[in-house]
Amino acid sequence: MSDAIVKAKGISFSYDGAATPAIAGVSMDVERGQVFGMVGPNGGGKSTLLKLVAGLIKPEEGQIEFDFRRSANGRGVGYMPQHASANWRFPIKVIDVILMGMYGELGMMKRVGASERAAAAEAAEIMEVGDMSSRHISELSGGQRQRVFIARALAAKPELLLLDEPAAGMDAHSQDSFYALIERLRDDLGLTIIIVTHDMGVIPRVCNQVACVNVNVVVHDKPERLTCPVTEGFIGEHKEIFLHGDIPHRVVRRGGEVSEVAD
Amino acid sequence: MEILEYTFMQRALIIGALVSLVCPVISFFVVNRNLGFIGVGISHTAFGGAALGSFLGANPVGVAVVFSFTAALIVARVSQSRKISEDTAIGIMFSVAMAMGALLIGLKKQYTVDLFGYLFGNILAVTSGDIIAVAAMGAVVLGVVALFFKEFIVMCFDEEYGRSLKLPMDALRYALLGAIAVTVVMSMKVIGIVLISALLVLPAATARMWFNDYRAVIAASMVYTFFTVIGGLVVSYYLNISSGASIVLLGAAVFLLSGAVRPRRSRF
Ligand SMILES: Nc1ncnc2c1ncn2[C@@H]1O[C@H](COP(=O)(O)OP(=O)(O)OP(=O)(O)O)[C@@H](O)[C@H]1O
Ligand SMILES: [Mg+2]
Numbered sequence: 001m002s003d004a005i006v007k008a009k010g011i012s013f014s015y016d017g018a019a020t021p022a023i024a025g026v027s028m029d030v031e032r033g034q035v036f037g038m039v040g041p042n043g044g045g046k047s048t049l050l051k052l053v054a055g056l057i058k059p060e061e062g063q064i065e066f067d068f069r070r071s072a073n074g075r076g077v078g079y080m081p082q083h084a085s086a087n088w089r090f091p092i093k094v095i096d097v098i099l100m101g102m103y104g105e106l107g108m109m110k111r112v113g114a115s116e117r118a119a120a121a122e123a124a125e126i127m128e129v130g131d132m133s134s135r136h137i138s139e140l141s142g143g144q145r146q147r148v149f150i151a152r153a154l155a156a157k158p159e160l161l162l163l164d165e166p167a168a169g170m171d172a173h174s175q176d177s178f179y180a181l182i183e184r185l186r187d188d189l190g191l192t193i194i195i196v197t198h199d200m201g202v203i204p205r206v207c208n209q210v211a212c213v214n215v216n217v218v219v220h221d222k223p224e225r226l227t228c229p230v231t232e233g234f235i236g237e238h239k240e241i242f243l244h245g246d247i248p249h250r251v252v253r254r255g256g257e258v259s260e261v262a263d
Numbered sequence: 264m265e266i267l268e269y270t271f272m273q274r275a276l277i278i279g280a281l282v283s284l285v286c287p288v289i290s291f292f293v294v295n296r297n298l299g300f301i302g303v304g305i306s307h308t309a310f311g312g313a314a315l316g317s318f319l320g321a322n323p324v325g326v327a328v329v330f331s332f333t334a335a336l337i338v339a340r341v342s343q344s345r346k347i348s349e350d351t352a353i354g355i356m357f358s359v360a361m362a363m364g365a366l367l368i369g370l371k372k373q374y375t376v377d378l379f380g381y382l383f384g385n386i387l388a389v390t391s392g393d394i395i396a397v398a399a400m401g402a403v404v405l406g407v408v409a410l411f412f413k414e415f416i417v418m419c420f421d422e423e424y425g426r427s428l429k430l431p432m433d434a435l436r437y438a439l440l441g442a443i444a445v446t447v448v449m450s451m452k453v454i455g456i457v458l459i460s461a462l463l464v465l466p467a468a469t470a471r472m473w474f475n476d477y478r479a480v481i482a483a484s485m486v487y488t489f490f491t492v493i494g495g496l497v498v499s500y501y502l503n504i505s506s507g508a509s510i511v512l513l514g515a516a517v518f519l520l521s522g523a524v525r526p527r528r529s530r531f
Binding site: 016054055056079081084085086087089090091092093096097100101103104106108109111112136152 | 295345410411413414416417419420421422423424425426427428429430431471474475476477479480
């Protein structure tokens with residue numbers, strides 16, 4: 001456990017006017033080239049933690065350190081939000097949505113060129129939406145739109161991909177091929193992927209690390225031990241995390257220190 | 264053609280052509296960001312400025328720019344607040360500025376005709392200085408849009424995602440509202456403050472019926488605006504009616520016709 005691409009050090013965050021923090025005293029290491037799952041109850045702070053990593057919001061305490069190898073300018077992150085805040089009426093084709101993924105890298109006032117178009121087309125192919133490139137975004141199904149948004153996050157060739165419930169609303173077959181794809185992104189492209197999910201079945205299958213998020217965070221480094229009978233034990237062991245909105249006092253104190261449970 | 268022999272008509276057509284280069288582009292953003300009411304508010308606030316300028320003997324267009332720009336800044340600022348909505352802020356500013364205009368009209372009766380022109384458009388009043396001012400304002404607006412075009416597209420489609428790309432979405436919102444404010448003032452003499460919101464909404468709304476790609480929508484909006492503005496000016500000349508009214512009514516007729524014959528395809 002040494003090659004971390006993301007190191008969160010004691011980060012806390014509260015939304016404006018909220019009585020309690022959404023994320024408190026969280027420390028975690030995300031290992032390079034792995035799939036890092038995030039699970040936890042609704043409102044537990046998974047999306048908040050992902051936004052903190054994406055840099056959309058700034059931690060009030062602590063810091064997040066990145067160790068990118070390839071991205072020279074430090075923009076190694078591709079982000080797919082949970083609820084696409086997209087304006088579906090907007091007249092835009094699928095390929096132009098994917099191109100947006102590169103606007104950050106490209107910089108302000110610069111025009112899209114052939115290399116950006118090629119990268120967008122490549123991302124579309126990876127996510128298997130290449131044949132829909134010239135369709136209007138609203139003409140796609142929910143699952144297809146999800147793929148387009150992942151392609152957008154992939155377009156700038158990030159080292160770290162943040163996916164907030166990407167498989168929500170996909171049918172079982174699509175989920176299967178989707179998770180196979182996630183593994184290919186990790187194994188073939190060497191991506192590190194943080195994925196938020198409510199699908200406990202997928203954890204032992206694709207994740208190398210799992211974080212249980214409920215204001216505080218507990219990271220498990222051996223999710224493969226959570227298979228079958230152990231899964232029961234896993235959920236049982238941290239029952240509070242999944243069943244209550246409360247902080248599992250047994251595991252971590254509010255605002256507590258680093259809490260990695262060695263399985 | 265007889266219509267082209269009159270200097271005032273030549274100027275009107277030149278200003279009309281300039282306006283129809285700029286309005287459709289701004290219209291595209293107004294329609295896609297649902298800024299229609301904000302456009303109405305900014306333009307009516309500009310009227311308060313024009314009335315004040317006229318009352319003080321200052322340049323009405325200059326004061327109108329200051330007013331509409333201030334209104335745009337306040338709206339952009341308020342949209343970040345959770346307590347007051349943009350709608351509320353516009354509702355207040357708009358009526359206060361109109362009340363001020365009404366008060367000033369009442370105080371100085373001889374300015375009524377002049378101000379009526381700002382309300383509904385008066386192409387007879389267009390001077391060569393106006394053409395230069397309109398061309399300069401149009402160049403500023405199109406320049407801003409051209410520089411930040413792809414960022415504006417992101418803002419219209421998915422502002423939250425734009426933030427995750429570290430694009431300065433707040434600054435861009437100010438820039439867009441500022442561009443709307445300038446567009447409103449530059450269109451004042453041709454179409455008038457009360458009617459300008461038509462040119463902020465109709466072009467892109469009409470073009471959107473036909474196209475699903477933003478480039479195509481903008482191009483079609485430009486064609487639509489050119490023909491309705493120039494057509495409206497010509498009609499107003501021959502029928503001797505208000506230029507603003509004829510542009511808006513012609514534009515609305517094209518919009519309705521377009522809606523009646525458009526291809527039946529899902530727009531959502
Ligand atoms: N924009 C916001 N403003 C204020 N409070 C927020 C905002 N977004 C989230 N919260 C609050 O922060 C807490 C964490 O929310 P978050 O969206 O991170 O949860 P989550 O784990 O992603 O839940 P879910 O499984 O439902 O997606 C919740 O209590 C929520 O009400
Ligand atoms: Mg969430």
